[in-house]
Amino acid sequence: MQQPFKQALLSTHPDTEQALLNDIRGADVTERQQRLNVYRNNVIVSLMEALGDIFPVCKQVVGEAFFNAMARQYIERHPPTSPVLSGYGDQFSEFVRDFFPAQSLPYLPYLCDLEYRLLQLTHTAEVPTLSLSCAQQRLSQVQNPEALALHLSPQCKLLRVPFAVGSLYLAHQTDTPNLSQLNIAQTEYLLLAKASLYGRMYLISAAEFDFLKALQDEPNLSQALPDHEAFDLGQTLAKLMTWQVLHAIEES
Amino acid sequence: MNTYLKQQTEGSSLPSGFAQRTGISLKPSYYEQILQERPEVGFFEIHAENYLSPGGPAHYYLERIREHYELTVHGVGLSLGGEEPLNLEHLERVAQLVERVQPAVFSEHLAWSTHQQNFLNDLLPVPYTEVRLAVLCEHVDQVQSHLQRQILIENPSTYFEFNSSAMSETDFISELVKRTGCGLLLDVNNVEVSCFNHQRSAAEYLRQFPMQAVRQIHLAGYTLDEGAQPRLKIDSHDQAVAHEVWQLYQHALELIGDCPTLIERDGNFPELSTLLQEAAQANQIRHLVKEIDHAAAI
Numbered sequence: 001m002q003q004p005f006k007q008a009l010l011s012t013h014p015d016t017e018q019a020l021l022n023d024i025r026g027a028d029v030t031e032r033q034q035r036l037n038v039y040r041n042n043v044i045v046s047l048m049e050a051l052g053d054i055f056p057v058c059k060q061v062v063g064e065a066f067f068n069a070m071a072r073q074y075i076e077r078h079p080p081t082s083p084v085l086s087g088y089g090d091q092f093s094e095f096v097r098d099f100f101p102a103q104s105l106p107y108l109p110y111l112c113d114l115e116y117r118l119l120q121l122t123h124t125a126e127v128p129t130l131s132l133s134c135a136q137q138r139l140s141q142v143q144n145p146e147a148l149a150l151h152l153s154p155q156c157k158l159l160r161v162p163f164a165v166g167s168l169y170l171a172h173q174t175d176t177p178n179l180s181q182l183n184i185a186q187t188e189y190l191l192l193a194k195a196s197l198y199g200r201m202y203l204i205s206a207a208e209f210d211f212l213k214a215l216q217d218e219p220n221l222s223q224a225l226p227d228h229e230a231f232d233l234g235q236t237l238a239k240l241m242t243w244q245v246l247h248a249i250e251e252s
Numbered sequence: 253m254n255t256y257l258k259q260q261t262e263g264s265s266l267p268s269g270f271a272q273r274t275g276i277s278l279k280p281s282y283y284e285q286i287l288q289e290r291p292e293v294g295f296f297e298i299h300a301e302n303y304l305s306p307g308g309p310a311h312y313y314l315e316r317i318r319e320h321y322e323l324t325v326h327g328v329g330l331s332l333g334g335e336e337p338l339n340l341e342h343l344e345r346v347a348q349l350v351e352r353v354q355p356a357v358f359s360e361h362l363a364w365s366t367h368q369q370n371f372l373n374d375l376l377p378v379p380y381t382e383v384r385l386a387v388l389c390e391h392v393d394q395v396q397s398h399l400q401r402q403i404l405i406e407n408p409s410t411y412f413e414f415n416s417s418a419m420s421e422t423d424f425i426s427e428l429v430k431r432t433g434c435g436l437l438l439d440v441n442n443v444e445v446s447c448f449n450h451q452r453s454a455a456e457y458l459r460q461f462p463m464q465a466v467r468q469i470h471l472a473g474y475t476l477d478e479g480a481q482p483r484l485k486i487d488s489h490d491q492a493v494a495h496e497v498w499q500l501y502q503h504a505l506e507l508i509g510d511c512p513t514l515i516e517r518d519g520n521f522p523e524l525s526t527l528l529q530e531a532a533q534a535n536q537i538r539h540l541v542k543e544i545d546h547a548a549a550i
Contacts (some may be wrong), residue, residue: 001379001416002335002367009372023379025413034480035412035449042374050373079370083301083329083342123305126312197309 008036009043010076047075047088054089055115057172058096058108070099086123089116107163107184114165114201117192121155121199129153129195130249135241138249149219150240151248157192158213166190166203193245202243207231220252269322270295270356274513274531274538278323282524283313287320291528295322295356297514301329303353304345318353324468324514325355329371332391332405333364333378347398356512357468359404359437360395362388362425379414380424385431392432404435404467409442409474409487411449421446422460435467438511440501441493445474445485454500463508471501471534472516490519493530498537505541513538 001023008017017036026032051071052059059067074095080088093112102108130138142148166188171177189209191202204212207228214224225233240246269275273294278286286296296317303310303325314323327346330338350358363375378384396403407425419427429436438461447454473491477484493501493515505511515530 001414002364002376005376006367006370006372009374009376010370023415025415031481032412035484038411038477038480038484038486039374039376043372046373080373081369081371083331083339083366083371084304084345085301085371085373086305122308124308125306194307197307197312 009040010079012072012076044072044075047080048072050085051075051089051092054086054119055092055112057115057169058112060172060177061111061168062102062105062108066101070096070102073099086119092116107165107168110161110163111165111168114159114161114169114190114192117157117159118199118201121157121192121194122197124155124194126194126197127153127155127247129244130241130246131244132241135244135246135249139237139241142249142251144251146222147252148221149248149250149252150215150221150224150246151219151250152212152215152240153193153245153247155194156212156216156245158209158216159190159192160209161188161190164188166201169201170203191243191245193243195244200243202239204239205230208236208239211236219250269293270324270512274515274534275322275324276515276527276531277517278314278317279517279521280309280313281521283309283317285524287313287316290320291524293321293528293531294512295324295514297324297326297516298353300325300327300346300349300358303349314353323353323355325350325353325358327358327360328375329365330360330391330395331364331366331371332360332395333362333376333384333388334366334391335364335387336367338391338394339366343395343398350399350401357404357435357437358399358401359406359468361406362408362428375408377408377410377412377414380417380419380421382418385424385427389428389431392428392434396432396434402433402435404437406437406439406470407442407446407461409439409445409449411484411486413450420460422457422462426462429462429465434465436462436465437468437470438463438466438504439470439472439516440504441470441472441474441497441516442487444494444497444500445487448485451482454496455503458500458504458507463504466504466508466511469501469504469511469513470516471497471513471530472518473497488519489516492522492526493533498533501534502537502541505538506544509545510538510542 004019008020021032024032024035048068048071074092078091093109096102096112097109164182164184164186167182171179189204189206191204193200207226207230210226211224275295275297276293278296278298303314305311361375365372443454443457447457471493472489473493474485475488477486513534515527517527
């Protein structure tokens with residue numbers, strides 16, 4: 001019974017419901033269908049809302065009707081595989097990439113990927129990082145800057161995206177997004193980290209991206225310094241301390 | 253009945269907050285206000301599936317709030333009425349949550365939501381047959397053994413009945429209680445919704461219901477689908493408790509005596525004070541019924 005029920009709930013094809021309708025009490029087919037539709041509506045609407053909560057900026061960017069049409073197809077093709085819905089949508093960005101009506105918005109899958117990663121970060125366990133004052137104190141005690149090792153929090157993720165989805169995301173963190181300065185066809189470098197319970201995203205420069213990438217491989221500061229004219233170590237360190245993404249500062 | 257269930261049912265007195273004062277659903281929009289104002293609430297109820305992450309705001313605020321309040325845990329994803337074996341990985345995560353927060357009760361539904369690894373995010377109905385009953389009982393036994401405690405099973409709100417059902421819902425639930433020793437969560441709104449949708453008497457449903465096993469009551473609001481023919485009441489949890497549900501609640505209390513109660517809200521969230529007022533209204537009715545009981549005993 002549950003297999004045809006599941007099919008009838010998820011599918012947009014009317015013939016999938018026939019087997020189930022025969023087992024529903026009701027005066028006629030219309031009444032049986034109406035009764036079944038309550039469940040169908042509950043399932044589809046609640047999952048659309050769940051996807052809307054997981055990809056809120058994507059939903060704002062494309063509008064509710066377009067988002068729901070996309071979500072409707074995603075739900076049918078990729079129903080949740082766990083009762084914990086905060087993890088739902090792991091294939092959404094790939095799905096959006098192939099969703100024909102969204103082909104004119106090539107940045108959209110990158111935005112979805114960003115939103116998904118941030119939500120997953122929010123749900124991970126907190127990892128202790130150095131507070132601003134603690135990091136400042138630690139740095140001020142350094143004797144030999146050559147031997148300085150900066151350990152980034154293991155939760156830090158670095159992303160290079162071919163569109164300005166970081167700026168797009170940040171613009172939508174206010175009630176009235178201002179997109180007038182936004183050039184979407186621009187590569188951006190992003191640092192994803194967790195602070196004060198939530199996954200957070202910071203825009204960084206190409207030089208900072210190279211620096212942090214190098215630090216992740218080898219925490220020795222002098223080896224990680226990028227060969228960029230524009231790189232300002234003092235400014236970058238100040239940002240890392242403010243964002244509280246440093247796990248440890250050591251002198252080897 | 254398993255020995256530990258019997259001991260638990262007979263040996264322990266219910267913790268005071270849960271037993272004495274009506275609780276409300278715990279929702280993220282209320283976290284800060286609860287910690288700042290510490291409203292007089294008997295307990296807070298959480299949906300297990302929203303609190304399984306090892307970090308983030310839900311985990312953080314739950315830890316703070318449970319320092320001050322008793323909790324109940326309400327599962328919405330174990331799919332006890334499913335045809336297939338339970339998802340053991342999920343059961344284990346729920347068990348860890350229950351172990352960590354030590355709720356006054358853990359409850360789940362007479363419903364299914366998962367089939368072949370697909371979770372459908374709704375509480376779907378079960379035909380009332382001997383075969384389905386046997387599988388449901390197995391699942392309830394399994395959860396009670398895993399959690400090492402009696403669990404409560406909630407009566408469903410349903411929008412259709414199966415031709416293949418061979419017994420009434422209340423007979424099915426009575427048999428479930430008899431075979432597993434589980435307790436019951438009587439959702440009064442679900443009684444109203446289902447009885448309206450199937451054109452039955454809600455009072456008669458309560459008379460048939462195994463009231464002696466009820467350990468908790470849920471009250472919530474429904475919406476009316478005017479467009480359907482016949483009209484259907486939808487268990488939406490996004491409205492105030494309806495007048496006829498309050499009346500039915502008082503009737504249920506007259507049948508069973510006082511009972512721990514929850515104001516359940518899952519959408520269209522009002523100010524916290526609105527839910528507190530509904531909780532106060534439930535407390536008043538509970539008080540009134542106790543007075544009547546007392547007067548009747550003189």
